[in-house]
Amino acid sequence: MINGEKNLEKPIRWAMVGGGRGSQIGYIHRSAALRDHHFQLVAGSFDIDPDRGRDFGVNLHVDPKRCYPNDQTMFHEEGKREDGIQAVSIATPNSTHYEITKAALNAGLHVICEKPLCFTTQEAMELEKLAKEKERVVGITYGYSGHQMIEQARRMIENGDLGDIRIVNMQFAHGFHSAPVENDNASTKWRVDPKVAGPSYVLGDLGTHPLFLSEVMLPNFKIKKLMCSRQSFVKSRSPLEDNAFTIMEYENGAMAMIWCSCVNAGSMHGQKIRVIGSKASIEWWDEHPNQLRYEVQGRPAMTLDRGMDYLYSEALRDDRIAAGHSEGLFESWSNLYARFAKAMEKADRREAFNDVWYPGIEAGVEGVRWVENCVRSADQGAVWVDYQ
Known part of the structure; x- marks a missing residue:
């Protein structure tokens, strides 16, 4: 602690x-x-x-x-x-x-x-x-990624608690930009300007977050190819997207999907990651970051709580207060800065x-590489592309 x-x-x-x-x-x-x-x-x-x-x-x-x-x-x-x-x-x-x-x-x-x-x-x-x-x-x-339950998920996967990993389902889909709020909000306006934001909006701004969570949990999984479709539902944001779907195939045959969106009307944050194995699944939702849902096939679903002795020791090292008290985004960032x-x-x-x-720098490189490949796929008509 x-x-x-x-x-x-x-x-x-x-x-x-x-x-x-x-x-x-x-x-x-x-x-x-x-x-x-x-x-x-x-x-x-x-x-x-x-x-x-x-x-x-x-x-x-x-x-x-x-x-x-x-x-x-x-x-x-x-x-x-x-x-x-x-x-x-x-x-x-x-x-x-x-x-x-x-x-x-x-x-x-x-x-x-x-x-x-x-x-x-x-x-x-x-x-x-x-x-x-x-x-x-x-x-x-x-x-x-500084939340302790991300570390718990990493250790559960590493120790085989889920069996062979088959599917990773991710999303970061909020609704706060479902209207053209950038017209009156300077901090949003630059995010939809290609000269300032770069080649994407929600792919880079949102999608890379759950992507990195998957890299933490599954450090040995490498993307083989992907297919991306992106849309600008608020037309003035084009050519940058405010919604995108990306399907990925890993080198070991496992599959993954990321939905990133800022037009998911009514959603507060909507960032989740679900890892599905041959024996069990886990799911983490950043609006409830102190819990990890653990579902073993044929048994009642369990909710694992931060700070409890049944967690792996690596997941307990970053605790800042005893179990039962909620920790949040500031604690997660503090853990990263430490x-x-x-x-x-x-x-x-x-x-x-x-x-x-x-x-580190490798995570930064991979985030840029992923966005670049997603944009390449989407701009060719949502086709499968080899991951470069």
Whole structure:
């Protein structure tokens, strides 16, 4: 159980690019990073408007001299300091991720980046190569994967509790954009602009989340081919989709499907993953993240609860409070930031950190690759394509 005691020798000196006043995701980053004393916020380039960003940073107790007008200036100036930043989180629109991540790595910094890491697999692989050359950690904020019941699912599958895995059924389908809300909402408007959002909307923004959950649970399953159909039900969003269905075949013959949508009217969040084996199935729903449904063929269905002694030990390590009390998204993100911090500390000490599981650069590359293949299939008329 995590109780807030010191895990690192010293907190990692940390900065943010983006995530300024009014940014919901920025607050989540800071809440997760600052918990448990893993990181210390010492600098930032919080806003495209330098004055507004400086005012915001000061209200976060950041030295006004270390509130910078842009990321390039911050990396340059912090590099001159003995107490300069060691890591940076990037919470800016999609189109900026590649250049900022590249600049941060070249400045010798660890990086935590919002997904997508970039727009093309070629760019993603370039960043992966650079991160390895610089021996820096790149974490991707697949924020739902820090829930303990995802780890429980991983261990159940690994230990054969479900038998041979046959089908993986995933969805992330909410209804909050079932009307053209982007007309009055700036934070949604850029998400449907190809110049800023990239080659997809819900495939990249939503679909990659359950995809990564499946990668956590089934780390050895590799996609062989897929077929994707995508639609723009709100026509002004075209060519970007607001709904998509993707069917996938794994190399071992198992099958999977992902439905991602922002026009599922009436749905609050609608992110679920169901893994079906030859003996049993499990299902996790992010609106009830403390439970995992476990269904053994021929027996009554069971609901497994977070924090209980019957879970695998790996699923209990990230508990922050006793069973019966609910944990949520902030705890999940905090668990990921704790993993990022441990990996960064080990990297700085030139120690192997293969034993530290976290959504790293490989997860970022795979998310970009999956979107690219889905778009290729959909744009050819929803045909099967070999996974490249």
